[in-house]
Amino acid sequence: MIASLHSLHDIFSKMADEGWDTSLMLKWGFFFFDKDKDKLLSLFTELEGHAYQLEELHQASDADWVLHVSKLDVLTPEKLHRRNVAFNELADHCSVELYDGWDVGQIE
Numbered sequence: 001m002i003a004s005l006h007s008l009h010d011i012f013s014k015m016a017d018e019g020w021d022t023s024l025m026l027k028w029g030f031f032f033f034d035k036d037k038d039k040l041l042s043l044f045t046e047l048e049g050h051a052y053q054l055e056e057l058h059q060a061s062d063a064d065w066v067l068h069v070s071k072l073d074v075l076t077p078e079k080l081h082r083r084n085v086a087f088n089e090l091a092d093h094c095s096v097e098l099y100d101g102w103d104v105g106q107i108e
Helices: 005-017 037-048 077-093
Strands: 026-034 053-059 065-073 098-106
Touching (some): 005 077, 026 037, 037 065, 037 077, 077 098
Antiparallel strands (some): 026 065, 053 065
């Protein structure tokens, strides 16, 4: 994924305009893709000790496997940007094809 701090500032601004309080704990999701399920499982073992939860590991229609992990956290645009850069590096280190980005949800 191409990590852009500028676009994250825009997204956080839109979230605030829509009533999101990003200073609160939110549920952040992160997505990795590879044709080899075992590579994704290996990548997850790198994250397990850092409070990441396995949300889902499934095979997409195009034969790629998708790893979805999540973490409850308070992130700023700068911190999310650093995380995106780190996840690109982690995917490369684990020979995983793609770190495809993130999503966020409010905690109920």
